[in-house]
Amino acid sequence: xxxxxxxxxxxxxxxxxxxxxxxxxxxxxxxxxxxxxxxxxxxxxxxxxxxxxxxxxxxxxxxxxxxxxxxxxxxxxxxxxxxxxxxxxxxxx
Amino acid sequence: xxxxxxxxxxxxxxxxxxxxxxxxxxxxxxxxxxxxxxxxxxxxxxxxxxxxxxxxxxxxxxxxxxxxxxxxxxxxxxxxxxxxxxxxxxxxxxxxxxxxxxxxxxxxxxxxxxxxxxxxxxxxxxxxxxxxxxxxxxxxxxxxxxxxxxxxxxxxxxxxxxxxxxxxxxxxxxxxxxxxxxxxxxxxxxxxxxxxxxxxxx
Numbered sequence: 001x002x003x004x005x006x007x008x009x010x011x012x013x014x015x016x017x018x019x020x021x022x023x024x025x026x027x028x029x030x031x032x033x034x035x036x037x038x039x040x041x042x043x044x045x046x047x048x049x050x051x052x053x054x055x056x057x058x059x060x061x062x063x064x065x066x067x068x069x070x071x072x073x074x075x076x077x078x079x080x081x082x083x084x085x086x087x088x089x090x091x092x093x
Numbered sequence: 094x095x096x097x098x099x100x101x102x103x104x105x106x107x108x109x110x111x112x113x114x115x116x117x118x119x120x121x122x123x124x125x126x127x128x129x130x131x132x133x134x135x136x137x138x139x140x141x142x143x144x145x146x147x148x149x150x151x152x153x154x155x156x157x158x159x160x161x162x163x164x165x166x167x168x169x170x171x172x173x174x175x176x177x178x179x180x181x182x183x184x185x186x187x188x189x190x191x192x193x194x195x196x197x198x199x200x201x202x203x204x205x206x207x208x209x210x211x212x213x214x215x216x217x218x219x220x221x222x223x224x225x226x227x228x229x230x231x232x233x234x235x236x237x238x239x240x241x242x243x244x245x246x247x248x249x250x251x252x253x254x255x256x257x258x259x260x261x262x263x264x265x266x267x268x269x270x271x272x273x274x275x276x277x278x279x280x281x282x283x284x285x286x287x288x289x290x291x292x293x294x295x
Contacts, residue, residue, distance in 0.1 A: 021264040043183050044176045044265065062179065082172050085271040 015039055016088070018046050018060070018080075023088035030070050031093055039065045046080045048088075054078065134249035137196035139259075140188050142246065145201045146238055147181045149208040153234075156215045157227045166224045169276050173231070173269065180262055191252055200245075228277045235270035242266055 011033040017024040018040040030036060038048045040060045048057040048066065054076045057066040070092040080086040134142075150173050157170035188195070195201075211230055218226050242263050250256035 020261065021268045042265075043262075044179045082175075083268045083272060085268055085275065 011035060013037065016048070017041055018048075021083060021086055023048070023086065026088045027091070028089070029091040029093060032070060032073050034092075035067060035069050036090065037065050037067050044082075046082060046086070048078050049081045050076045050078045134198070134200070134245060135196065136193045136251050136255055138198040138201065139246050139250055139255065140184070140193050141195035141197050141201040142204065142241070143184050144181070144195050145204045145208070146241075147177045147184070149204065149211070150177045150231075150234060151181070152208070152212060153215060153227065153230065156212065157223075160215070160219075161224055161227065162220070163224050163280070165276055165279060166227060169231070169272065170227070172272070176265060176269065180265065183258070183262075187254065187258055191254055193252065193255070224280060228273060228280055231273040232270065232277050235266055235273055239263070239266045239270055 009031070012031070013035045014028060014030055015037045016028060016039070018038060019042065021042065023038075028036065038046075038057060038060060040046050040062060043062050045059050045061050047060060048055070048068075050056065054072075054074075055068050055078070057068070060066045070090070073092045076090045076092070078088055078090060154170040154173040154177070158167055158174065161167050161170065214226055215223065215230075242259055247256060247259045247263070250259055
């Protein structure tokens with residue numbers, strides 16, 4: 001696991017649930033080097049995808065998870081490309 | 094509280110009938126009509142309604158995937174096929190487990206009859222006219238499905254697991270409706286809506 005520059009604490013793991021067509025929580029702030037796990041609890045597939053630079057989970061099947069190590073600081077608005085009215089934000093400090 | 098909800102549901106359904114008949118006059122969408130009170134719908138009827146409604150949108154989506162040249166329409170249609178197939182599979186699994194066999198009623202027969210008309214139109218229309226009809230119908234269809242799920246199916250469900258499953262799939266239908274409206278608005282901006290309106294005036 002990559003640790004961000006100047007970081008003193010151990011990297012943490014955070015979980016975003018995808019439930020009832022929502023990201024829970026819809027806003028999440030993590031430190032550089034932390035891991036974010038998106039867990040899809042719906043019966044249909046979803047994605048967690050930033051519009052520009054950032055990340056793209058591609059298909060997260062029903063019941064599956066996707067893990068991302070947040071190495072770049074920034075504010076990332078992301079959507080589900082399959083259901084584009086699903087929106088959330090990840091802030092990496 | 095329950096009486097109030099059911100009264101509202103009846104009013105809502107009556108309003109839907111009026112709205113749909115207006116739409117039909119302009120050939121914008123097919124008529125969707127649910128003329129039923131949640132008091133009179135059984136779990137077996139709900140199973141039939143869910144099955145017919147889901148099957149129809151899968152059928153519409155498959156036609157759109159094969160006919161439309163518009164990437165946004167095709168992607169939306171593919172999503173409808175994927176998601177409604179998942180709901181259908183989950184419904185079959187649940188209904189089998191709780192021992193409920195679908196039983197047709199006025200509502201499910203009405204939906205099926207409307208579905209025949211919609212499929213006829215989808216098979217007949219081409220190009221932008223097809224895309225416009227498809228997405229307008231998707232908006233109308235999901236408006237009805239959301240309203241029916243909220244006001245007819247959930248209040249009417251007797252089996253607790255069936256009721257909770259209907260509650261859990263409601264957000265899916267609501268997101269589909271939002272997505273359909275988004276595609277519809279986008280399609281309008283691209284010119285399809287304007288062409289359609291012009292065609293409807295004459």
